[in-house]
Amino acid sequence: AQTVTQSQPEMSVQEAETVTLSCTYDTSESNYYLFWYKQPPSRQMILVIRQEAYKQQNATENRFSVNFQKAAKSFSLKISDSQLGDTAMYFCAFMKRQGGSEKLVFGKGTKLTVNP
Amino acid sequence: DTGVSQNPRHKITKRGQNVTFRCDPISEHNRLYWYRQTLGQGPEFLTYFQNEAQLEKSRLLSDRFSAERPKGSFSTLEIQRTEQGDSAMYLCASIQTSGAYGYTFGSGTRLTVV
Numbered sequence: 001a002q003t004v005t006q007s008q009p010e011m012s013v014q015e016a017e018t019v020t021l022s023c024t025y026d027t028s029e030s031n032y033y034l035f036w037y038k039q040p041p042s043r044q045m046i047l048v049i050r051q052e053a054y055k056q057q058n059a060t061e062n063r064f065s066v067n068f069q070k071a072a073k074s075f076s077l078k079i080s081d082s083q084l085g086d087t088a089m090y091f092c093a094f095m096k097r098q099g100g101s102e103k104l105v106f107g108k109g110t111k112l113t114v115n116p
Numbered sequence: 117d118t119g120v121s122q123n124p125r126h127k128i129t130k131r132g133q134n135v136t137f138r139c140d141p142i143s144e145h146n147r148l149y150w151y152r153q154t155l156g157q158g159p160e161f162l163t164y165f166q167n168e169a170q171l172e173k174s175r176l177l178s179d180r181f182s183a184e185r186p187k188g189s190f191s192t193l194e195i196q197r198t199e200q201g202d203s204a205m206y207l208c209a210s211i212q213t214s215g216a217y218g219y220t221f222g223s224g225t226r227l228t229v230v
Contacts, residue, residue, distance in 0.1 A: 004158075033216050044119075045159075045207070047218035091158050095215055101172045102215035103149065106158030 002027045002094050006107035013082045014115050020067075021077045021110045023092030031097035034068065034075045035104070039089040048090070051075065053097070082114045120222035122208050128228045129198055136194045137225045141210030148191050149219065150183060152176065153205040162206075165191060198229045 003026045013019035025034070036048040051059045051068050058066050063083075067076045079086055089111050093104040121140040129135050141148045146167050151159035162181070163173045167188035177183075180198075185191040195202055205226050209219035 035218065037221075042223075044223040045209075045219075045221040050216070050218060052216075093158075097216070101161075101164050102147070102211070103161040103164065103172070104151075104159070104215070104219070106160070108156065108158050 002029070002032075002096070002105045004092050004094050004105055004107035006092055006110050008110045009108070010111045010113070012113040012115055013079075015082055015084060017082055018078060018080045019082055019112065021079075021090050021092075021112065023075045023077070023107060025073050025075065025092070025094050027073070027094065029096050033095045033097060034066075035093040035095070036064070036066070036075075036077045037091045037093060037106075038086075039091065039109075040085075041088070045091070049077065079112075084114050084116060086112060087114045088112060120208055120210055120220050122206075122222035122225050124225060125223065126226045126228075128230060131200060131229055132197055134194065134196045135198055135227065136192055137206055137208075137227075138190055138192050139208030139222060140190045141208070142212070142220055143189075145210035145212045145220070146188065147211045147215070148185055149209045149211075150191070150193055151207040151209065153207055153224070154203075159207055162193075195227075198227075200229045203227055203229045 032053045034051045039045040049061045063080045089109045091109045092107040149164040150162040153159040165185040180196045205224045207224045208222040
């Protein structure tokens with residue numbers, strides 16, 4: 001069974017600064033996807049960024065980038081130029097790549113607060 | 117389509133009562149998922165449908181829980197004889213072809229059992 005661990009329950013950052021959220025996972029699979037989802041207060045969860053495990057290049061989406069270390073089973077999220085709207089719960093999630101339900105296995109989340 | 121819609125947004129019920137939640141996915145999405153999120157935890161998989169077929173159920177889904185997706189459109193999740201431990205956010209999500217490109221989540225139904 002896969003597990004996802006987010007070791008930082010809460011973090012805070014000043015507006016315009018950079019913050020990194022940590023995520024580690026455990027799996028015996030070789031083909032999988034990793035995701036970061038954002039859940040703003042009282043709003044729906046949305047996809048921030050995704051990484052295919054067979055790709056060595058780290059994914060980037062505007063101010064969001066990941067540091068994917070497959071051997072270490074680490075998948076951290078870096079948010080640059082933090083904005084007040086980045087305040088949310090952030091969940092790291094794992095999905096097996098081939099066949100089956102494509103269900104997500106989530107970590108417990110990191111609550112990020114961006115301060116003005 | 118305006119996304120995945122879930123109703124009601126909030127539900128307060130007395131222990132022992134039955135409750136039913138509804139999820140309307142994006143119309144062209146053929147897979148629909150239910151997750152449960154308790155306080156301080158990430159969402160946990162409950163079950164999913166491919167069109168109208170329920171293909172997998174988590175062991176979290178006790179026999180008090182039942183889910184349906186008639187005609188492969190909307191889905192309902194019913195909890196019978198609710199318990200306080202059922203208090204949680206119930207999330208619905210849908211995908212068109214592959215979850216590899218990300219799910220579209222609804223806003224959830226928050227259930228409080230008193």
